[in-house]
Structures are given as C-alpha cells and as structure tokens.
Amino acid sequence: MTPVAGTDLLAVPTSELQAEARALRAGVTGTRVTYSPKVFIPLTMLCRDRCGYCTFAKPPARLASPYLSLDEVLALARAGAAAGCHEALFTLGEAPEDRYPVARRWLDDHGYESTVVYLAAACAAVRDETGLLPHANAGALSPVDLSRLRPVAASQGMMLESLAPDLACHRGAPDKAPARRLATLEAAGSLAVPFTTGVLVGIGETRADRLAALEAIAEARRAHGHVQEVIVQNFLPKPGTAMHDHPPCPPEELWWTIAAARLVLPPEVHVQAPPNLSVDLRPLLDSGIDDWGGVSPVTADHVNPERAWPALGLLRAATEEAGLTLASRLTVYPEFALEPARWLDPAMRPAVLAASDAQGLARDDAWSSGGAGAPPALIGPGAQGDGASPARHGAAPAGAVAAVLDGVLLGHEVGEDEIVTLFGARGPEVRAVCEVADVIRGEHVGDVVTWVANRNINYTNVCTFKCRFCAFSKGPLSLNLRGAPYLLGLDDITDRVREAEELGATEVCLQGGIHPSFDGDYYLEVIRAVRAASERIHIHGFTALEVTEGAKRLGEPLAAYLGRLRDAGLATLPGTAAEILDDEVRAVLCPDKISTEEWLEAHRTAHGVGLRSNVTIMFGSVEHPRSWARHILATRTLQRETGGFTEFVPLPFVHMAAPIFLQGRARRGPTFREALLMHAVGRIAYRGAIDNIQVSWVKMGVEGARQALAAGANDLGGTLMDENISRAAGASHGQRMAEDEFASLVAPLGRCLEQRTTLYGRVAAAR
Numbered sequence: 158m159t160p161v162a163g164t165d166l167l168a169v170p171t172s173e174l175q176a177e178a179r180a181l182r183a184g185v186t187g188t189r190v191t192y193s194p195k196v197f198i199p200l201t202m203l204c205r206d207r208c209g210y211c212t213f214a215k216p217p218a219r220l221a222s223p224y225l226s227l228d229e230v231l232a233l234a235r236a237g238a239a240a241g242c243h244e245a246l247f248t249l250g251e252a253p254e255d256r257y258p259v260a261r262r263w264l265d266d267h268g269y270e271s272t273v274v275y276l277a278a279a280c281a282a283v284r285d286e287t288g289l290l291p292h293a294n295a296g297a298l299s300p301v302d303l304s305r306l307r308p309v310a311a312s313q314g315m316m317l318e319s320l321a322p323d324l325a326c327h328r329g330a331p332d333k334a335p336a337r338r339l340a341t342l343e344a345a346g347s348l349a350v351p352f353t354t355g356v357l358v359g360i361g362e363t364r365a366d367r368l369a370a371l372e373a374i375a376e377a378r379r380a381h382g383h384v385q386e387v388i389v390q391n392f393l394p395k396p397g398t399a400m401h402d403h404p405p406c407p408p409e410e411l412w413w414t415i416a417a418a419r420l421v422l423p424p425e426v427h428v429q430a431p432p433n434l435s436v437d438l439r440p441l442l443d444s445g446i447d448d449w450g451g452v453s454p455v456t457a458d459h460v461n462p463e464r465a466w467p468a469l470g471l472l473r474a475a476t477e478e479a480g481l482t483l484a485s486r487l488t489v490y491p492e493f494a495l496e497p498a499r500w501l502d503p504a505m506r507p508a509v510l511a512a513s514d515a516q517g518l519a520r521d522d523a524w525s526s527g528g529a530g531a532p533p534a535l536i537g538p539g540a541q542g543d544g545a546s547p548a549r550h551g552a553a554p555a556g557a558v559a560a561v562l563d564g565v566l567l568g569h570e571v572g573e574d575e576i577v578t579l580f581g582a583r584g585p586e587v588r589a590v591c592e593v594a595d596v597i598r599g600e601h602v603g604d605v606v607t608w609v610a611n612r613n614i615n616y617t618n619v620c621t622f623k624c625r626f627c628a629f630s631k632g633p634l635s636l637n638l639r640g641a642p643y644l645l646g647l648d649d650i651t652d653r654v655r656e657a658e659e660l661g662a663t664e665v666c667l668q669g670g671i672h673p674s675f676d677g678d679y680y681l682e683v684i685r686a687v688r689a690a691s692e693r694i695h696i697h698g699f700t701a702l703e704v705t706e707g708a709k710r711l712g713e714p715l716a717a718y719l720g721r722l723r724d725a726g727l728a729t730l731p732g733t734a735a736e737i738l739d740d741e742v743r744a745v746l747c748p749d750k751i752s753t754e755e756w757l758e759a760h761r762t763a764h765g766v767g768l769r770s771n772v773t774i775m776f777g778s779v780e781h782p783r784s785w786a787r788h789i790l791a792t793r794t795l796q797r798e799t800g801g802f803t804e805f806v807p808l809p810f811v812h813m814a815a816p817i818f819l820q821g822r823a824r825r826g827p828t829f830r831e832a833l834l835m836h837a838v839g840r841i842a843y844r845g846a847i848d849n850i851q852v853s854w855v856k857m858g859v860e861g862a863r864q865a866l867a868a869g870a871n872d873l874g875g876t877l878m879d880e881n882i883s884r885a886a887g888a889s890h891g892q893r894m895a896e897d898e899f900a901s902l903v904a905p906l907g908r909c910l911e912q913r914t915t916l917y918g919r920v921a922a923a924r
C-alpha cells in the first residue's frame with residue numbers, strides 16, 4: 158500500500174495523489190503507455206435502457222435497420238484490418254429485443270435467439286475472416302451469455318459507471334442497477350474473461366461514490382484476477398439528451414479520479430482515460446494513466462461521435478513529451494495474452510498469437526521476416542516519430558532502458574534482466590538502443606561493412622527430425638511440401654563447388670536435413686566431394702546437430718570425429734540448429750533435437766579441436782525476450798571460455814510456411830522493431846566477446862539490412878547462391894546478392910564495403 162492510499166483519499170490534495178499515482182505507474186509499467194488501434198462496430202444502436210447522457214442509443218425510426226448485417230460488420234472490420242487495427246470493438250445497446258418488436262423480428266428472421274447470440278456470430282465472423290480480435294462490450298450479461306462470447310471475443314467489457322443507487326440518469330435503465338453490474342463483473346471473473354470496466358465521472362455521483370465503485374472493482378480483481386483495465390471517463394453533456402444542460406465533468410474531478418483509481422486498484426490493473434474527451438492530454442498522463450484506450454483510424458467514437466480521435470502522431474508526441482513511450486496493444490493485455498491457458502478460449506488463441514509481438518503487445522508493423530513488404534523506418538531520417546519527439550536524437554526517456562544504456566556507456570556488462578529491458582524498448586528508446594549499439598560497433602570494428610562470396614549447398618531436405626518450425630524438411634510434420642524430397646549426389650556437390658569457385662566464391666556453406674541413411678561418414682564424403690573440386694575453398698559446414706548425430710551414428714567420441722572432419726578440410730561450423738538456446742522453448746519448437754547443453758558442447762568441442770563457428774538465433778515464433786537473453790548469455794559465456802565464435806547472426810523466424818505457424822501455435826515472426834533490436838542488443842551484449850554482428854539480407858530485406866547496419870551490425874553475410882531454407886519457409890527475397898547490390902545497400906550509410914574471408918580476413922581492398 159502506498160503512503161497516500163493508506164490515508165483517506167478524500168482528504169488528499171489532487172496534486173499529491175497525482176504524484177503518488179505517477180510513482181506507482183513507473184514501478185509497474187515503466188515508461189510504457191499503450192493504446193489499442195481498433196475499429197468500432199456498432200452492431201445495434203437500439204437499447205432497452207434510457208440513460209440520461211446517452212446519444213448512442215436511437216429509436217428504431219432513426220435507423221435503417223435494427224442491426225448491422227454480417228456483410229456490413231465484415232466491411233467495417235476489413236477496413237480496420239487494412240488500416241492496421243488489431244481490435245474490433247463491438248458496441249451495442251442492451252437487449253433491445255426486450256423493448257422493440259422490430260429487433261425481435263429481425264433476430265427471428267435471421268435465426269438468432271438473442272442479440273448476444275447474434276453478437277457471438279458476428280465476433281466469430283470477424284475473427285475468422287479478418288484476424289481482428291473482437292472485444293464485446295455488451296453490457297450487463299448473464300454467465301451463460303458471457304460464456305457464449307468467450308470463444309469468439311478475446312476480451313469483454315462493461316462499464317460499472319457508478320454504484321450510486323439513485324442517480325437520475327439511470328432511472329430508466331434497468332441494466333444500470335448496481336447489483337446487476339456487480340453480478341456481471343463477478344461472473345466474468347468466475348469465467349476467466351479478461352475484462353474491461355470503468356467509472357463514469359460527473360453524472361451526479363460524489364467522490365465517495367467513485368471510491369466505492371473503484372473499491373468494488375479492486376475487490377473483484379483481487380478475487381479473480383480478471384479486471385485488466387479500468388476506464389475513467391469524464392461526462393460531457395450532449396444535445397438532445399436528458400442531461401444536455403448538466404455541467405461537464407470538471408477536469409480536476411477527472412484527474413483526481415484517475416489518480417485515485419491508480420491508488421485504489423491493484424497496481425497491475427491498467428488505468429485508461431479516453432484521449433478524445435479531454436482538450437489537454439498531459440494532465441491525464443500526469444494523473445497516472447498508462448493507457449489511452451481504443452483509437453480508431455477508421456471509425457468515429459460512436460458513443461461520443463462529436464469528439465474526434467486525436468491523430469496517432471499527436472498522441473505519440475503528447476506521450477513522449479511527458480517522458481513516456483507509446484506502444485500499441487491488443488484488446489487483451491499482455492499479462493493475459495501471455496497466459497493463454499488461463500485466460501483465452503482455445504478457439505481464440507491462434508488469432509491472439511498471430512496478432513502478438515514477443516511481449517504480448519500488438520504487432521506494431523505489417524513487416525514480416527522474409528516478406529516482400531518494406532519495414533518501417535525506426536532509425537535514421539524519417540524515423541517513426543521523427544519531428545514529433547523531443548528525444549529523437551538518441552536520449553531515451555528516463556526509465557529502465559535509459560538506466561541500462563547509461564550503465565552500458567559506463568562500460569558495464571549487461572546481464573539477463575538488462576537484456577530483457579533493452580528488448581522492451583519502444584519509440585525513442587529503440588533509437589537510443591540502436592545509437593549506443595552503433596557507437597560500440599564503431600569502437601570495435603570501425604566503419605567497414607563486410608561480405609563473403611559463398612554458395613549454399615543444402616544436400617538433402619529429407620530429415621528424420623520433426624522440428625515444428627521447419628518448412629524445409631520433408632517429414633511427417635511438413636504441411637506445405639514445397640518441392641519433392643531430394644538428396645544431391647556427391648558428383649553434384651563437386652559440380653556445384655566448381656561452379657561456385659568459378660563465380661568467385663571463397664566459401665561453401667553445407668547443411669541439410671538428417672537423412673535416415675546418413676552416418677557420420679557421409680559428412681566426410683561431402684568434404685571429399687568439395688575438395689575434389691577445390692583445394693582452397695573454405696568449407697563452412699555441418700550444424701551442431703549434424704556433427705553430434707554423425708558422431709553418435711558412428712559410435713565415435715565427438716572430439717575425435719570433429720578432428721577427422723577438420724583433417725579432411727572442414728574449417729568452420731555454422732551456428733544453426735541453435736534456434737533458441739532455452740530448453741523450455743526447445744521442448745515446444747524442436748523436442749527431439751539436441752538440447753541447449755548439447756549444442757553448446759558441440760561448439761565447445763569444435764573450438765577445442767581448432768574449428769571456429771558462429772552463433773545464430775532463430776527468434777519470433779513462440780518464445781519471449783527472456784529466452785533471447787538466456788541464449789545470448791549462454792553463448793557469451795562459452796565465448797569467454799573458448800573464443801571460438803566469429804560472429805552473431807540473428808535469424809528472424811520466417812512464418813509463412815512454417816508448420817507451427819500454420820497450426821496456429823506460433824507468432825508471425827518478430828516485428829521489425831524486435832528484429833532490429835536483436836542486432837543492436839546483440840552488439841551491446843557481446844561487446845568485447847564477439848566482434849561481428851551479421852545481418853541476414855535474406856530475412857531482413859535490403860531496407861531492413863540497411864537499418865540493422867546502423868544499429869550495430871557490421872556484416873552482410875554471404876552472396877548465398879541457392880538459398881533454400883528461408884525460401885522453403887516462405888521468404889521472398891532473392892536467391893543471390895551480387896557485390897554491386899551490396900554496394901548500393903551500403904552506399905547511403907557512407908561506410909565502405911569490403912569482401913572478407915569466412916574468418917574475417919580481407920579478400921580485396923575497399924571498393
């Protein structure tokens with residue numbers, strides 16, 4: 158309990174409450190303020206209640222139809238999806254069929270038992286046809302109706318408004334009876350429905366009444382954990398309503414109530430104030446809100462149609478001017494999205510996952526790893542928020558991210574919590590993390606951008622393993638069989654190497670599935686096939702899984718086996734098969750593959766026999782930033798022990814054809830913000846351990862790779878003739894990058910491009 162909350166709030170000056178509320182917010186949500194990009198769907202504007210302040214409800218004579226048709230619903234939802242919304246907010250009157258025969262007839266004619274039954278059908282259609290997450294705001298409902306909506310709505314809501322029993326504005330509104338509202342709140346809790354509620358300020362209630370309502374909400378949250386947010390909404394009189402001449406809620410009453418809500422509610426409950434109902438946004442932030450609620454780029458606020466939404470840029474600017482950052486969220490808050498078994502019906506989970514980022518917030522761009530779409534500009538000229546943010550030149554708003562960066566600039570090494578904090582950066586914080594990474598890049602490797610001329614040879618796509626993310630292998634779990642199973646002959650490998658060398662390649666990268674017929678000798682034969690074509694070409698091949706499996710199938714100690722591969726010509730191992738080095742995640746992604754410790758041991762052993770290797774990370778499917786941090790720290794620790802890693806290669810998950818995504822059990826890969834941060838945070842976390850951070854142009858695209866080079870990366874990887882694995886997963890970037898294409902990628906950065914060997918020696922002078 159805070160010092161202020163321990164006293165009688167009614168006696169505390171507003172400014173004191175606000176200060177206490179801000180401090181409490183800083184401890185829970187840090188610098189982050191959220192909003193939900195949403196489209197409003199007014200399913201019916203008929204209502205059986207008559208509230209004195211309402212212009213939403215209309216009589217049947219003023220409506221073309223009692224209900225929106227499913228086609229109209231879907232048209233609104235599709236427009237919302239096209240504009241980047243994630244939420245479809247269904248607003249509707251309460252049980253209009255009980256008051257209006259025309260509503261009852263419409264439902265009968267269309268085969269729906271009630272408005273809520275029709276609402277459930279509309280929610281299901283929106284979820285299935287558009288991927289938007291429905292939020293049902295259907296008023297006071299029975300447990301049966303709440304359960305009916307749970308499989309089709311990610312969250313539900315009902316404003317408690319007030320528990321004052323005798324408000325004039327509620328006299329004609331049976332559904333506004335406090336007992337009925339409280340029963341709905343309680344039932345939603347029992348049914349584990351992520352729930353939004355709130356209070357209406359200035360409708361004739363007193364401050365004590367508001368505290369009583371907030372206490373009741375707090376009690377329900379403590380009992381069930383389901384109240385995710387509380388809206389504190391100020392009353393504004395509207396022409397044509399019974400309360401048209403009632404004074405508007407004084408701003409200070411709103412601010413007092415926001416601060417009181419923050420202090421009365423359990424700290425995890427988000428506090429929201431609608432930004433379109435106040436002229437000045439700053440006092441709302443200063444009173445302790447951490448959410449702006451739904452903001453629609455498509456539809457008006459149907460409850461307050463005279464109050465337009467502020468443009469997103471203005472909302473961002475107001476938030477950043479207060480030293481905070483803006484993040485888009487889903488209708489279901491992260492704490493609920495990240496605990497789906499408790500809070501989400503199985504039928505809602507795939508849609509929530511597909512719309513989520515790694516923190517359980519809304520994906521904040523339409524970019525996909527390996528996709529053809531351009532990424533948003535997060536750094537550099539034209540960056541998101543540039544021109545609106547006072548912090549755009551590097552400084553992060555005071556908060557956890559800034560504190561970690563301050564430590565980094567003083568030379569501190571980041572640990573697990575600090576890495577997780579950096580991955581949570583938003584807005585100006587992202588720019589600040591990238592700028593620090595860029596400075597460290599300059600200090601450690603200078604301004605040169607490197608690339609290597611190489612060819613990929615994926616000798617087989619047949620694999621006995623069942624990695625759930627893998628669209629490349631042709632095993633029983635492959636849902637989308639692109640091309641037939643194949644196994645290259647050794648002669649074919651020789652020919653490809655000869656051709657690659659003629660084209661200037663200095664390296665061949667060899668990896669493939671684990672074919673049932675392979676034993677460890679196969680990999681020796683592959684090396685001999687390469688050497689038959691070239692004595693010089695660098696052989697970069699065989700994942701930790703392949704060498705571990707090869708040694709096992711021969712019954713030979715791994716060190717001895719790796720020594721034989723080295724003597725035959727193997728020089729370096731690719732770091733793939735690492736995916737995420739966190740066994741909890743591996744159990745979901747690749748349960749039959751080598752464990753974290755086996756991957757680390759394979760590389761430790763390889764380094765021990767004089768082979769070098771690199772670190773990769775495949776991120777953006779099912780795991781969260783803490784697993785990224787564990788991966789980075791496990792490999793950093795091994796690097797301190799052996800010094801054998803040459804580079805860190807972030808590989809954003811390509812979701813399009815990945816079985817685990819198609820089964821609705823993975824996200825759509827990382828957002829671009831997450832992908833960019835992986836390069837930047839990698840640079841910061843590996844400082845003094847791994848000097849080279851490579852960006853995969855196959856996955857990041859040209860624009861994305863350019864931003865990564867300004868965020869800590871210094872290497873573009875290979876020319877990659879015949880890249881098959883990302884393409885099998887759905888990546889659309891080309892199969893090959895020529896030197897002049899690398900040059901035009903790097904030119905706008907003003908850095909020089911140099912061709913390197915696999916081990917970062919130079920092949921040619923700067924061009």
Ligand code: SF4
Pocket residue numbers: 620621622623624627628629630632669670671702747
């Ligand atoms: S990722 Fe590798 S080991 Fe796993 S199924 Fe695909 S080819 Fe096989």
